[in-house]
Amino acid sequence: MLTIREIRPDDAAAFLDLCLALDHETSFMMYEPGERQTTESEQRAIIEQALNMGNSTIIVADAGFQLAGYVAATGGEFNRIRHSAYVVAGVRQAYAGHGLGTRLFTALEQWALATGLRRLELTVRADNAAAIRLYQRMGYEIEGTKRDSLLVDGVLIDELYMARLLTPSTPNQHSGVG
Numbered sequence: 001m002l003t004i005r006e007i008r009p010d011d012a013a014a015f016l017d018l019c020l021a022l023d024h025e026t027s028f029m030m031y032e033p034g035e036r037q038t039t040e041s042e043q044r045a046i047i048e049q050a051l052n053m054g055n056s057t058i059i060v061a062d063a064g065f066q067l068a069g070y071v072a073a074t075g076g077e078f079n080r081i082r083h084s085a086y087v088v089a090g091v092r093q094a095y096a097g098h099g100l101g102t103r104l105f106t107a108l109e110q111w112a113l114a115t116g117l118r119r120l121e122l123t124v125r126a127d128n129a130a131a132i133r134l135y136q137r138m139g140y141e142i143e144g145t146k147r148d149s150l151l152v153d154g155v156l157i158d159e160l161y162m163a164r165l166l167t168p169s170t171p172n173q174h175s176g177v178g
Contacts, residue, residue: 002068002100004107007051007058011067012044015060018067022090027152028128029090050074055082055115059107061091061100068095071104073112073120084119085112089131101131105138109166118166125150126158140164 007015016038023031038046050056055075061068069091076084087108091100112120123146124131140162148156 001064002095002103003062003064004103005060005062006111007047007060007070009044009047009051011060012047013040014067015047015058015070016040016043018060018070018090018092021092025093026090028125028131030088055085055117057108057111057115059104059111061095061104063095066092068092069100069104071108073108073117075117083117084121085117087120087122089122096130101134102138105134109138109164113166113168119163120166121161121163123149123159123161125152126160132160132162135162135164138164 019031019038020036022029023036024033047058050058050072053075056073058070058072060070069089071087071089073085073087076082089101089104091104108120120140121143122135122140124135126132126145141164142160142162144161146159146161149159150157
């Protein structure tokens with residue numbers, strides 16, 4: 001049974017383990033295998049900072065013995081962008097394709113609305129069809145293309161800018177799906 005919840009500082013080791021696993025499982029995340037040098041204490045500090053910002057969070061899928069996935073929102077620091085957050089998400093391969101991404105993004109949207117955020121934005125590799133489908137189902141729209149944005153295994157790859165605009169009266173139709 002997976003529990004969707006906000007991260008806690010004592011999740012630092014499990015969250016770091018999740019991130020390191022994702023670095024090895026997929027080339028769709030930013031870090032290459034072995035590139036992440038974060039320590040457990042540094043990870044704890046990152047979590048504490050996110051939880052103290054007021055417009056940032058990390059929501060995790062807790063499988064009991066490990067974290068199965070996450071979605072993180074980093075809110076804007078300056079007044080003119082405090083209503084906006086940049087989103088990063090990842091799900092372990094063993095849990096992919098079972099609605100976990102939908103559950104995580106639904107929880108993120110509920111948190112964002114309660115927090116007063118009005119814009120969630122992200123970038124996604126243009127060749128990551130499964131993620132693009134999920135984001136579009138969750139109400140994200142493509143706003144532009146970052147051409148030759150990433151260099152992966154010697155190949156230049158475009159990224160898409162996507163965003164979801166939130167209003168308090170129009171929650172996503174997918175809330176409760178999971």
